[in-house]
Amino acid sequence: MQYKVVQKQAEHLCLQCGEAIYGRPDKKFCNDHCRSEWHNHRGRQSLKMLKMRYMHALEKNRSILLSCLERGLRSVSVEELAFLGFRFDCVSSHFQINGHNEYGCLDIRYRKTAAKVCRIEQVPVML
Numbered sequence: 056m057q058y059k060v061v062q063k064q065a066e067h068l069c070l071q072c073g074e075a076i077y078g079r080p081d082k083k084f085c086n087d088h089c090r091s092e093w094h095n096h097r098g099r100q101s102l103k104m105l106k107m108r109y110m111h112a113l114e115k116n117r118s119i120l121l122s123c124l125e126r127g128l129r130s131v132s133v134e135e136l137a138f139l140g141f142r143f144d145c146v147s148s149h150f151q152i153n154g155h156n157e158y159g160c161l162d163i164r165y166r167k168t169a170a171k172v173c174r175i176e177q178v179p180v181m182l
């Protein structure tokens with residue numbers, strides 16, 4: 056009888072090191088060290104992924120705005136930018152100047168109203 060119980064519990068493996076876990080069947084880690092290692096690693100991974108996705112979206116936004124400038128456009132409809140894949144939630148800066156919303160995607164700045172993006176310009180960035 057005791058043997059059966061141990062067999063069943065040993066079916067659970069530590070998510071971090073893969074060792075068999077004895078004890079409560081809902082335990083996921085063999086000890087606190089494995090638990091914290093696993094959570095630390097996941098935390099770093101997800102922050103790294105988040106940064107990569109954010110930078111990718113920001114760079115895409117910048118290249119869309121830059122292509123507008125290269126075509127001689129300093130004003131584009133919000134609809135067209137959205138169609139090109141512009142992410143309005145991914146900007147590197149946002150200022151309210153004299154009641155206008157001014158945004159930046161790295162070194163490209165623009166002013167945005169409900170219907171259009173205008174005054175697109177490339178500016179020197181100082182960090």
Ligand SMILES: [Zn+2]
Pocket residue numbers: 069070071072073074084085086089
């Ligand atoms: Zn472990």
